[in-house]
Amino acid sequence: MPQTPRSPNASADDPTRPGHRPGHGTHHGGIRDRIAGWASDLSTLHDLTDRLGRTTDLTDAVRETLRAGAALLGARRALFSLHPADGLGPERRIGLGLSHAEIGQLDTVPQASGETFPAAPAAASVTAFAAASTASSADTSPGAPAEVVHADIAGDEALHPRHREVAARLGCAASYAVPLAAAPAGRLGSAVWLYDRPAAPDPHLRRLLARYLRQAAQHLANRLELARAHAAARAVREGLLPGRIAPLPGAALALRHHRAPSAGGSCDFYDALALPEGALGLSIGSTTGPGPAALAAAGSLRAGLRAYAVMEGEDPVAVLSDLELLLRLTEPDRAATALFCYAEPPLTPDRATRHLVLASAGHPPPLVVGPARVAFAETALSAPLGMLACWEAPSTHVEVSRGETVLLYTTALLRATGEPLDAAFTRLESAARAATPAARADPGALADHIARAVPATGRPLPEDVVLLAARFD
Template identity: 50%
Template sequence: MGVCDAFARYAPARKPDAMSAPHPPKVAGFDSPLPSSAPASPTVPPVAGTPSCTPPPRTGAVPDAPARPAGTRHCTEPRTLLEDRLAGRIADLASLHDLTRCLVRTGTVRDALREILHAGARLLGARRGLAVLDQDGPPGEYGPHTPVGHGLTHEELGQLETVPAADRPQAPLTTDPTLTEVARPDLTAEVALTPRHREVADRLGYAAAYAHALDPHDGSRLGAAVWLFDGPAVPGPAERRTAAHYLGLAGDHLARLLEVDRARARLAALAEGLLPSRLPTMPGVRLAVRHRTGPLGGGDWFDALPLPEGALGLAVGSVAGSGPQAVAARGRLRAALRAYAVMEGEDPVAVLSDLELMLRLTEPGCPATALFAHCRPGGRRLTLAGAGHNPPLVLGDRRAEFVETGVSAPLGMLGCWEAPGAEVRLDPGETVLLWTDGLLRRTGDPVDRAFARLHRAAAGVPRRLRDDPETVADHVLQAMLPDGRDATDGADDMVLLAARFD
C-alpha cells in the first residue's frame, strides 16, 4: 500500500475547506449572493429564529401528493427574481441599442428631434411630446424656444406656446442648470398651476408631464424634451433611468448636428458674400437670377457688371470640386474676370484668355469653365465666348434655341487656350438664359435628355409670362425640377441667369 493510500485511509474525518465548498450558481456572469440550495444535513437542527426557505403549504393542495424529503430547502424564488431583473436589464439595453441606431441615422437637427421624441414616448409610455432648443438654426428650421412636436398638430403647439414661460414643464430646466429632469405627475392637483396652463391642458387632454434636459457629455445644455400623459402618471425609476441613458447619447448627437449646421451656415454666408448682392439696373435690359448652393459649398458662380460706355457684362462659370477651397477659388476667379472685363470687355475671347493665363499661373490644377458676354442693351447685340461652358439659350416669340458658341476646352486644361467668339442679335422682347451644369445634374437625367428638358421648359413658358425675367426663371426651374430638387439642400450648385432685352 502506498503512502498516499495510507494517508487517505487513516486521515481523521473533518469539515471540508471553505475553498472546496460548493458555490452558488452564477447567472449571466454575476456571483449570486443567495445561499446555496444544497440540502442541509438532517443531523444538524435548524437554528431557532432562522427563516425557512420552504414555501408554505398551498391552499387546496392535493392531499395524496407525495411529501418531500425532510430537511429539503427550496430557494428558487429569489434566484428567479434575480434572473428576471437581469432579463429586464438586457431587454432595456437591447431597446437602447435599437433606438440609438435609429437616432444616428438622422442627418438633420429637426429629424433628430423627432426621433428623440418618438423614442422617449416609447420608453416612457407617453403618446405626445415636444422638444425645444436654445440654439439658433437655419431660417425656417428651428430657433430659440421654437418647439418641435410629436403627436401634436401645429395648432396644438401654438396653444402650448401661449402658456406662461414660467409655468411650462421645461421651465425649471431653463432656469436651473443643475436640474436634469422635472416630473409633474398630476397637473390638475397643482394649486399653483396658472389658469392658462390649466385651460390648455383641459383642451388638449393631458394631465401629467415629464421633462428631461438635452445635455451632451461636455456639460452644455442644448434644450429640453417634454412628454405629455393623458392621465395622472409618472415614469418609474427603471423607465427614467433608461430614458436618461438614451437622452445622454442623443445630446451628443444633437451637438454634432448643430456644429455641422453652424459650419454649413458659415460656409453659405461666405459663398453668398462672394457673389453679387444685387443685380445692376440699366435701361433696356432687366435681369433675374436663381442660385442654389449645395450643402458642401460648390464652385458655381455668376456676375452682371456695368461696363464703360453703357455696356453690360454677363458671366457664369464653375470651378471643379466643392467645399471651402472651391468657394474661395470661385471668388478669386470672379474678381479676376471683373478686372479683365473692365479693361477689354468688348473682346470676350481676350477676357477669357487673360483669365486662363491667371488661372494657370496662380491656381494650378484647378480647372474651371466660364462664359462671358458683352452687350449694349440699346443695340440688342451680344458678343460672347465660352471656355468649356454650356451655350446660352435664347427665348423669344418665334424661337427657343441654343446659341452656337463653338467647341472649347475648360480653363486651365491646355497650355495655350483658344476659343472662337460668337455674336447674337436679339429681337425686342427676347430673353437670354445663361446657366451652369448643376441645373442639368439636379434633374437626374443623362446629359442629352437634360438638354432636351431645358429646351422644352424654355419653349413652354406662356407668352403672358415672358415679359418678366423673374417669372421666366421660376417657370423654367419648376419645369426642370418638379420634384423640388432646386432646394437649398440639393447635392449640386446651380445658376440660372435671365436677361430680357426690351
C-alpha cells in the same frame, strides 16, 4: 418602437411595459427574473438607439428622442426646447403631438423661480410648465439628469395661475422634464413629456429613459454640429454666389439654380451687372471639383470678373484674359470655364436690336430664343481657363432683337441629358423650340421649361445646374 405603457403609473408586473420584470417583488422573483429584466431593458434600449441612429437631421433626431421618451413613460405629448449652452444656436421648439398654437400657449407660462435646470429665455415653457413645488430625482448616479416631476398640475395651488390655466386648456394633468447635455457641447436644451391625467412616471422607466438620453444627447450634439456646418456652408455660398440676381434696366432677368442632392462635378458662378453708360454684363462659368475649395475659387472668379467687367467690359477677351491670370496666380492647379457677354448700350430708345459681344473660355455658347427664332450664338472655340498658353479665340458679335432672350447655362445641363455632347445640344435646341409663345416671352418661364425638358426623364441631377436668362426690352 417598444409598446407604449397602458398608463404611466401601472403596476410593475404589467407585461406591456418596457423593461417588465416577471414576478418582480414577489416570492417567485430571483436571479433569472432579474436577468430577464435586464435583457428586456437592453433590448428596449437597443431598439430605441437603433432608430435614433438612423436619423440624419437634427429635427428628426429630436422628434425621435421625444417619441422614444413617450413610449417609455406612457406620455402622449412632448416638447423639446433647443437652447445650446454656447449661445451659437439654433434655438427652436420642437413638439410631439402639439400644434404650433399649443406650443405658443405653453410659451405664455411664466418661468418659475428656483428651477432645477436652465431653459431658453424664448422657450421658458419647457421648464416653467414642468416646474413643480417638489421635484424628485430617480437617478442619483454621477451625470444623471436633474428631473422635474409634477404629478398633479391642477391640484398644486403653489403653481402660477397661468400655468394651471394653460394646462387645463390643453388637457394636460401632469408633466415630467429633464435637461439634455453632452460633452463637450454642454447643455443642449430641455425636454418635457406631458400626461393627460395625473401621474408620476415609474422610477424604473425613468432610470431607463435616463440611460437612453445619455446616448440621445450625444447624437443630438453631433446632429447639431452638422446642422451648424451646413448652415455655415449655405451662408458662405449665399455670400459668394447669391441665389438671386438684382434687376437691371433694359433687361428682364431670371436665374434658376437647381442644386443636386449631393455635391459633385463642379461649382458654378454667375452674374449680371450694370456697366457704365447703360451697358449690361452677363457671365457664367464653372470651376472643377466640388467642396469648399471649389466654392471659394468660384467666388473669387466671380468677384474678379465683376471688377474686370467694370474696367474693360466692352472687350470680353480682355476680361477673360485677366480672369485667366487671376486663376493661374490663385488656383494654379484648378481649371474653370467662363463666358462673358457684353451688351452694348442702345444707341437710341427706339432701336430694335441690341449688339452683344461675347467671349468664351471652354464654356458652351448661349442660346438666343425669340418669337421668330431659336439659335445658338456661336462663340469661337477656346480651352478652359487655366489651360491656355495664350488667348486662343477672338470675341464674337450677335445682334439680339427686342423681345428675344439670351439663355446662359452651365455644362452640367448638357451632361444631365446622359447623351453625347452633339445630341445634348440638339436636345437643348429642340426643347427651346417646343416652348410656348408665352414661355418664350417670359425669361423665368423659359428657364423653367428648359430645366424640365432637357435633362433625361427620371434621371436625377448629379450636379448643380444653373440657367441665367435675359430678355432684352
